[in-house]
Amino acid sequence: MAQALSKDLDKSLDLKGGPSESALPASSSRLLDGVVPQDVPFPMKGDIQTMTCPSQPSVALPPAMASVKQYTADEVLKLMNRTPLFMTTLDETDGEGGDNLELEAIRALAYEGTRAEIAGNFKEQGNDMAKVKRWVDAKEFYSKALAALKAPLKPQDPDEGPADMDVVEVDEEAEGKKELQIEEACFVNRALCNLELKNYRSCNLDCALALRINSSNVKAWYRSASACLALDKIPEAEDSCARGLEVDPDNAALRLLHVKVGKRKEYVESLQRERRKREEQKRAEERALKMALKGRNILTRQSGQPPEMEDATIKLSDPLDASSTLSFPAILLYPLQLQSDFIKAFQETESVGQHLTYIFPLPWDEKNEYTPESVECYMETVSGGLIKAGKKMSLLKILNSGKVEVVDGMLKINVVPKAKAAEWIEDFKRKRRPT
CATH class of the missing domain: 3.10.20.90 (Phosphatidylinositol 3-kinase Catalytic Subunit; Chain A, domain 1)
Structure with missing residues (x-):
């Protein structure tokens, strides 16, 4: 019995030649067709048999090595860039006149599932980018997540099977809460990206949108206060710090920022006092000069085109x-x-x-x-x-x-x-x- 099972197993798996195409499901065969390389990593320009080993001209190169040898280093890098695992840019991955099936398959997977699942996937990619401080990329992923939450649900494809097959019921209330949580997180995280990119007004807008969902989000209050401080909007920064500390009085980051805002306020007020003092001094000097000229009966006139005299004045x-x-x-x-x-x-x-x-x-x-x-x-x-x-x-x-x-x-x-x-x-x- 064991010997019979072993023969049957060897035949079905074809351990020497790999799984036969007939052993794979039809859907898997269609997915692999044109996507997964079968014999060589790159398309062949000529006959494989003509490619020989430089040290032994009588020995033909293996097909995989031959397919690599026929390209220059730059051409190999360009071809590798069409493979999702090795991609460094998405701008030129379609090649010349054709689609990149592997890339399109991966892109399609990003939009499979409920709105919360799709948005959650983009949010996690944004988090990964934020961890390595790639703020522009992180911001883009958070924006895609927010767009996914507003997109209409994808209608069922009739080719996928009858409507009565394994239908998964979705708890709309739970799904709505999950979507709201993701939306709040994306707004707060995108605010961080805008803060790091010095887009302070956009940061404030994202914080405001997050706080509409949850007024107790301390991160939103902190980032809003930071953006206001950068714009020298001291009263707004103070207000954001105060509201955040009402939610979490012991938050060390907010308390430190509140102190920083207070010091900036003192500095700005001192500058304003100095400016007002200089302006008052200037007005007093102008009054005294005007009085001196009038008291001495000295006539003055402006022509509208005064000469450049720097500090030479009356x-x-x-x-x-x-x-x-x-x-x-x-x-x-x-x-x-x-x-x-x-x-x-x-x-x-x-x-x-x-x-x-x-x-x-x-x-x-x-x-x-x-x-x-x-x-x-x-x-x-x-x-x-x-x-x-x-x-x-x-x-x-x-x-x-x-x-x-x-x-x-x-x-x-x-x-x-x-x-x-x-x-x-x-x-x-x-x-x-x-x-």
Whole structure:
């Protein structure tokens, strides 16, 4: 009896040649057809018999080795990428003009089962990606899980058999609870991905969606507080920490984050106090300057196109004291030579002559026409004419006459040789005279 069983068993299994195709179920044969390699790992380009061993030309290579040898290393890697076990990318796995049956079979398996089973499968893949910090991939899997929960149920395929065969009844209430649990977990976990990817607004949105399902989810409160802190939304971060601690007062991570939020709040408030202080200081200085100009009867005007002067501005020696000394940026123009000199701070108590003593002699004045004694100074008046600026007269006396105005915060003083002053004045008037 034992000998008979042994012969029958050997015949059915065909231990030398492997299981015969007739021994497999028809469905298994169809699945393996075109999917599982039978003889060689890669398609053959030519006749196997022509492939020989390099060291022994008379010996033909085995079929499996021959199928590998006919390809370059890059071609082998490309072919291996079509095998799910060795894939490094999904972009080019279909090859040239054909489908990858192995890959499609695996993809189809991902969408078999109830919504909770499909979503749960994607969620677990997302968890695997998150463990190795592949946040973009993890986020994609969680998104697929959430999409699966909203997808309609797949109708039964009539080819799968009669409707009365082994029908599994699903507890809709239990299935609904399971779907809700998976949905909550996916929102919380996707929030973590968004937090790590610095997508703080998306993180907050996912946390809000998770908290709609379960307002006691401490992870959602923690991640929402972290995202708000990153955006410097301090009140929102404080609120999220407080609500999370109401659920779990002893949560160490939340307590530490709450302290961190408090320190950030103090720092931000100190910056705001400093900014308000600077703004108030600036307003006080502007008020004092305005009062000083008005008290001295000095006219000012803005043209709308002020020159770039950096920190050269009208200033008080004591910015908050309107009675302290005023100083003005000034430019000395030499119109006959198209030259100029800049004075950063021309004090109201000083005269033009005092500045000319250190500016002269001029490096370009080869004829020595410009000396403190041989030049005259002129400033334009409010009406468009000229007024002579005495070289010994204080700047304040010139400005508070009401005939001269300071345009764009800068004084303009024309300097010309005495011998040519009359000619220049006539030319100036002619250019200003309406045609």
